[in-house]
Amino acid sequence: METKNQTDVAEFHLLGLSEDPEQQPLLFGLFLTMYLVTVLGNLLIMLAIGSDSHLHTPMYFFLSNLSFTDLCFSTITVPKMLVNIERRSKSISYTGCLTQICFVLLFAGLENFLLAAMAYDRYVAICHPLRYVVIMNPCLCGLLILLSLVISSADALLHTLMVLRLSFCTELEIPHFFCELDQVIKLACSDTLINNILVYLVTSILGGVPLLGIIFSYTQIVSSILKMPSAGGKYKAFSTCGSHLSVVSLFYGAAFGVYISSALTHSSKETAIASLMYTVVPPMLNPFIYSLRNRDMKQVLSNQNLN
Numbered sequence: 001m002e003t004k005n006q007t008d009v010a011e012f013h014l015l016g017l018s019e020d021p022e023q024q025p026l027l028f029g030l031f032l033t034m035y036l037v038t039v040l041g042n043l044l045i046m047l048a049i050g051s052d053s054h055l056h057t058p059m060y061f062f063l064s065n066l067s068f069t070d071l072c073f074s075t076i077t078v079p080k081m082l083v084n085i086e087r088r089s090k091s092i093s094y095t096g097c098l099t100q101i102c103f104v105l106l107f108a109g110l111e112n113f114l115l116a117a118m119a120y121d122r123y124v125a126i127c128h129p130l131r132y133v134v135i136m137n138p139c140l141c142g143l144l145i146l147l148s149l150v151i152s153s154a155d156a157l158l159h160t161l162m163v164l165r166l167s168f169c170t171e172l173e174i175p176h177f178f179c180e181l182d183q184v185i186k187l188a189c190s191d192t193l194i195n196n197i198l199v200y201l202v203t204s205i206l207g208g209v210p211l212l213g214i215i216f217s218y219t220q221i222v223s224s225i226l227k228m229p230s231a232g233g234k235y236k237a238f239s240t241c242g243s244h245l246s247v248v249s250l251f252y253g254a255a256f257g258v259y260i261s262s263a264l265t266h267s268s269k270e271t272a273i274a275s276l277m278y279t280v281v282p283p284m285l286n287p288f289i290y291s292l293r294n295r296d297m298k299q300v301l302s303n304q305n306l307n
Contacts, residue, residue: 011091011092011093011094011097011172012091012092012094012097012172012173012174012179012184012187013090013091013092013172013173013174014080014081014084014090014091014092014174014176014177014178014179015090015173015174015175015176016081016084016085016090016176016177016272017177017272017273017276024085024088027085028082028085028086031078031081031082031085031280032082034078034280034281034284035074035078035079035082037284038070038071038074038078038280038283038284038287039071039074039075041284041286041287041288041291042067042068042070042071042283042286042287043067043071044287044291045063045064045067045287045290045291046064046067046068049061049063049064050064058121058136058141059118059121059122059125061141062114062117062118062121062141062144062145063118063290065114065145066111066114066115066118066247066286067286067287069107069110069111069114070111070282070283070286070287071283072103072107073104073107073108073111073279073283074279074280074283074284076100076103076104076107076178077100077104077177077178077279077280078280080092080096080100080178081177081178092179096179097174097179097184098160098163098164098179100178100179101156101159101160101163101179101180101181101184102156102157102159102160103156104178104179104180104181104279105152105155105156105159105160105181106152106153106155106156107152108152108279109148109151109152109155109156109206110148110149110152111251112152112206112207112210112211112251113144113147113148113151113152113210114145114148115210115214115244115247115248115251116209116210116211116213116214116217117141117144117145117148118244119213119214119217119218119244119248120144120213120217121136122217122218122221122240122241122244123217123218123220123221124136125240126221126224126225126237126240126241127220127221127224151206152206155202155206158198158202159181159195159198159199159202162194162195162198163181163184163185163195165190166185166188166190166192166195167188167189167190168187168188168189169187169188169189171187172187173187174187175271175272176271176272176275177272177275177276178275178279180275181199182199185199207255211252214248218241218245221237221241224237225237225238243289243290246289247282247286247289247290250281250282250285250286250289251282254274254277254278254281254282255278257274257277257278258271258274258275258277258278
C-alpha cells in the first residue's frame with residue numbers, strides 16, 4: 001500500500017455522523033442549536049459568577065473555570081463540523097487535524113482535573129468546615145488550576161508530537177466528526193505500538209487518579225453526612241454536592257460509554273455517536289445542571305433577569 005509521511009499529507013476527510021445529503025440540513029440545525037445553547041449557557045454562568053461578589057468562593061471559582069473549559073471544548077470541534085456541512089465538504093487540513101487533537105486532549109484533561117478539584121473542595125467544606133477558609137485559600141485554588149493546566153498541556157503535546165512521527169496511507173478518511181486521536185492513529189501505516197502504549201498508559205494515569213480522588217472525596221463526604229444528627233443538616237450537605245455529582249456522572253458516564261462502545265462494536269457510526277455524547281452533550285448540559293440544582297446560582301440568575 002502506498003504511504004505518505006506527515007510532510008506529504010495535505011488533509012484528512014471527516015466522514016461525520018451521516019453521509020446522507022438529506023440529513024445534512026437536520027444535522028446542521030441540530031448542532032448549531034446545541035452549540036449556541038452551550039455558548040450562551042456557559043457564558044451566562046461565567047457572567048453570573050463574575051458579577052456577584054457572593055459567588056467569589058472556591059467552589060464557584062472552579063465552576064467558572066469549568067464553564068470556560070466546556071465552552072472551549074465545544075468550540076474546538078463543532079464549528080468545523082458546521083462549516084463542513086455548510087460547504088458540503090469533509091476535508092480538514094493536516095495542521096488543523098493535529099490542532100484539534102491537541103486541544104481536545106487539553107480541554108478533556110482540564111475538565112477531568114477540575115472535577116477532581118471541585119470534589120476536593122466539597123470534601124473540605126463538609127468534612128473540615130472550620131478549616132475550610134484556611135485550606136481552600138486563593139493561593140491553593142490558583143495552584144490547582146495551574147497544575148491542571150500544565151499536566152493537561154503536557155499530555156496534549158506529548159500525544160500530538162507522537163502523531164507527527166507517523167506515516168499515513170493514502171486512505172485518510174476518519175469515520176468521525178472531528179479528529180480523534182485513536183481514529184487518526186488507526187490510519188497510520190507505520191508502527192503505532194508506542195503511540196498505543198502511551199494512549200493507554202497516560203489515559204489510565206491521568207484519568208484514573210482524578211477519578212480515584214473523586215471517589216475518595218465522596219466516600220469521606222458520605223461518611224461525614226451519615227454521622228450528622230439532624231435530617232436538615234444531612235439534606236443541606238447533600239444538596240451542596242448534588243450539582244457536582246450530576247456533572248461527574250454525566251462526564252464519566254459518557255467517557256465510559258465511548259470506551260465500551262469502541263471495545264464492543266466495530267461500527268464507526270456507533271463510536272462516533274458515543275463520542276458525540278462525550279464531547280458535545282456534557283458542555284451543553286452542565287450550565288443547566290448548575291443553574292437548576294444550585295440555589296445560589298438560581299438566585300443570581302433571577303436577579304439579573306429582574307434587572
